[in-house]
Amino acid sequence: MFDRDEQKKTPYLKAYAKYLKEHTTVFDVPGHHQGHIKTDFDKIFTHIVYQNDVNCPRGMDNIAHPTGVIKEAQDLFAKACGADYCKFLINGSTSGNLIMFLSALQANDKVILPRNCHKSVINGLILSGAVPIFIMPEIDKRTEIVNQISFDEWKKAIDENPDAKAIFIINPTYFGATCDLKRIVEYAHLHDKIVLVDEAHGSHFYFSNLMPSSAMEAGADMSTLSIHKTGGSLTQSSVLLVKGDRVPKYYVNKSFNLLTTTSPSSILIASLDAARKYLVFNGEEKIKEAVELAKLAKEQIDKIPGFIAHSKDYFVNECGSFSYDETKLCVEIDKLKITGFELYKLLKDKYRIQIELAETYVFLLLFTIGSTKEDVDVIVNALKDISSKYYDESIVYENHHYMSGFPEMKIRPRNAYHGPLKVCKLKDAIGKISKEMIMIYPPGIPVIIPGEVFTKEVIQEINYYLKKKATILSDWDGANEVSVVDEDED
Ligand SMILES: Cc1ncc(COP(=O)(O)O)c(C=O)c1O
Known part of the structure; x- marks a missing residue:
């Protein structure tokens, strides 16, 4: 347990406030020189944002080699989360995932991971040169939500791949489902695997007993948390937590500096320092309130024809999750004349309500410390x-349609990324190696990633979703054309 008195400190915020109070004459960056220009930006935000925007002046430490107030603030964060050390991220858990891959894995190392990973994870495979061994999660037929991976599936994958260097876990999923993290971490460590956790949606797990186990509590080696998502800091600000020395600190620092700007926003860093103190002293109560609000919303939404709200019971009993983050509420659309995508737009355009996400038959409401x-x-x-x-x-509703697996990987994602580019029509891509990731929402599982080979089934799958007008993330608009490796070029 950490020292609560020490957690009252906000060393970075304090140094920041001191610097601003001193009204320093500046000859450094940022070039607006604390707002000595007037732009349209002021009309929305007032001048205060410019006045407070500074970049690593003396007394406010250096994020690349922190020894002063950034280090102190990071150490307090690490203690609050039960980590050995912490790094502040100003490019979200996107950079957290990249740093985890680059620091734990080298070219040709194998990593076991679920197929429904965020695109930053595929980019982590490209940057590190690692070889993925995917576990295909099941998809809930009613809602099209991707389920968690059970302990038995992790155990099987670890047993079948004794040469894998690491496993990469998503906990919780976007929809709040969690796995038996502690048991999976223990089994992976017993088999000498590094455990990396994408905890982008679980920052608040560290600050409430009502929440499922956090990665550090479960003994994982590294984890990335989007504090900006559910922990109350400003957008983009996240943290990387590290425990133990399975991943050498040397590589963590090196990868961090490879991927981090040398001009971090002081406002973002300060918001992390403030959020940590707020969560330590108010998190328990505020997260309890969020859970109660989610329960109240569920009770009322369930009475409305056309909607069925799902929480812990559904995810644990029907979808095989180990547990669930009850601040989230997943609402199934049942017999409405509009899809989730249409409902998403309608809620914003007509009712001025912005929801977190919608898919064909489901949408997600977040209840947070701010609800x-x-x-x-x-x-x-x-x-x-x-x-x-x-x-x-x-x-x-028509029967949902899913591809049963994923295509064969012919070359590593990194080699495909660096291979010569050829753009061809989707219909002509059979047998060619993809240079791109094509991801379809729902269910948010890549149909193909760099290095995998286009098959008739992949093309049918993409065409099916093109017809359905689903959201398709790909290199070229609409995926009618695709990027492949030009194997004719030397
Ligand atoms: C599972 C998962 N991991 C990582 C990320 C990236 O997080 P960030 O937006 O903080 O970069 C996201 C973003 O939504 C995500 O859903």
């Missing part, structure tokens, strides 16, 4: 109105 009872009333009233206009009991 209020009024928010629940607003969404419930909007859904009642939508139900009265779009509910139709006679609707029967």
Whole structure:
């Protein structure tokens, strides 16, 4: 347990406030020189943002080699989370995933990971040169949500790949499902594997007993947390946590500096320092409130025709999750004349409600340390109105369609990335090696990644989703054309 008195300190914020109070005459960057210019930016934000925007002046430490207030603030964060040390990230968990891959894995090292990973993870494979061994998670047929990976599936993958150097776990998933983290970490360590955790959506797990186990508590080696997502800091600000020395600090620092700007935003760093103190002293109570609000919303939404709200019971009993983050509420659309995508737009355009995410048959509401009872009333009233206009009991949904696995990998993602480029029509891509990742939402599983070979099934799958007008992330608009490795070129 950490020293609570020490957690009252905010060393970076304090140094920042001192610097601003001193009204220093500046000859350094940023070039707006604390707002000595007037732009349209002021019309929205007032001048205060410029005035407070500074970049590593004397007394505010250096993120590349912190020895002063950044180090102190990082150490306090690490202690609050039970880590040995912490690095502040100003490019989100996107950079956290890249740093984990680059510091733990070298070219040709094998890593076991779920197929539904964030695109930064595929980029981590490209940068590190590692070889992926994917586990294909099951997809819930009703909602199209990707399920968690069970302990038995992890055990099987570890047993079948004794030469893998690391495993990479997503905990929780975007929708809040969690796995038996402690048991998986123990088994992986017993077999000499490094454990990396993408905890982008689980920052708040560290600050409430109501939440599932955190990565550091479970004994993982490294974890990345998007504090900006659920921990109350500003957008982009995240942290990397490290425990033990399975991943040498030398490589963590080297990868961090390879991927981090030398001009970090002081506002972002300060927001991490402030969020940590807030979470330590208010997290327990605020997260409890968020869970209660999510429960209240579930109770009320379940009474509205056209919507079924799912929480822990559904994820644990129907989807095989180990546990669930009850600050999240996943709402199934049942017999509405509109899809989740249409509902997402309608909520914003007509009711001025911004939800976290929507897919064809489901949408996700986040209840956080910033949620209020009024928010629940607003969404419930909007859904009642939508139900009265779009509910139709006679609707029967078509059967969902999924690819059963993933294509063969012919070369490593890094080699495909660096291979010569040829752009060809999707229909002509059979047998060619992909240079790109094509990801479809839902379910958010890449259909193909760099190094894998296009098959008839992959093309059918993409065409199916093109017709459905699903969201497709790819190099070329709409994926009618694709990037492949030009194998004719030397
Ligand atoms: C599972 C997962 N990992 C990592 C990230 C990247 O996090 P960030 O937005 O902090 O860069 C996301 C983003 O949504 C994500 O969903």
